[in-house]
Amino acid sequence: MGWNFPWMGVIFWLGVFTWFSVMAWTRFLRERERQQTLRAFAASGQSMDPQTMEKLFPKHEFTAHLQGSQSATPDSAARGLLIGGIVTFSAGIGLLLGAQLISNIAEEALWGMSAAGVIAGCIGLGLVASSFFLRRSIEREKARIAADSDLR
Numbered sequence: 001m002g003w004n005f006p007w008m009g010v011i012f013w014l015g016v017f018t019w020f021s022v023m024a025w026t027r028f029l030r031e032r033e034r035q036q037t038l039r040a041f042a043a044s045g046q047s048m049d050p051q052t053m054e055k056l057f058p059k060h061e062f063t064a065h066l067q068g069s070q071s072a073t074p075d076s077a078a079r080g081l082l083i084g085g086i087v088t089f090s091a092g093i094g095l096l097l098g099a100q101l102i103s104n105i106a107e108e109a110l111w112g113m114s115a116a117g118v119i120a121g122c123i124g125l126g127l128v129a130s131s132f133f134l135r136r137s138i139e140r141e142k143a144r145i146a147a148d149s150d151l152r
Contacts, residue, residue, distance in 0.1 A: 074138045081131035089124025092117045 034056050041048055048056075095117030103110035 074134065078131045078134040078138065081127050081134065085124045085127030085129075085131060087124070088127060089121050092119070092121030092124055095120055 037052075037056060041052075095113055099110050099113030099117060102113060
């Protein structure tokens with residue numbers, strides 16, 4: 001049995017293509033159903049009730065920030081920086097560990113992957129540090145506001 005052909009790569013990309021094809025087809029079918037419902041209501045001349053409108057055009061939580069109903073607070077920004085920093089730092093650690101494992105197979109990959117891991121780790125540490133400094137700045141601002149209100 002010859003392993004000269006990269007079967008795993010072919011299987012992976014066929015799986016990706018299949019997944020995207022199924023997702024696109026289901027989206028097409030959902031959109032076609034929505035358009036048929038809208039055409040039926042338009043042809044009948046009736047107005048749609050709010051329940052049907054909500055079913056056809058749902059409001060998702062991930063688009064709520066686009067309407068301006070939620071504004072970013074400094075605390076949420078600091079939390080986002082912390083989460084992003086932890087994830088990026090962890091990716092850097094993963095790249096460093098992967099570099100050590102891959103270097104047994106392809107030694108020239110050690111330096112490139114190690115450099116990428118160090119860069120990602122430094123970016124992650126920078127995000128964590130900026131989260132820390134932002135939280136300290138928020139606490140100082142709150143203390144200053146409290147001190148100003150006590151003087152009045």
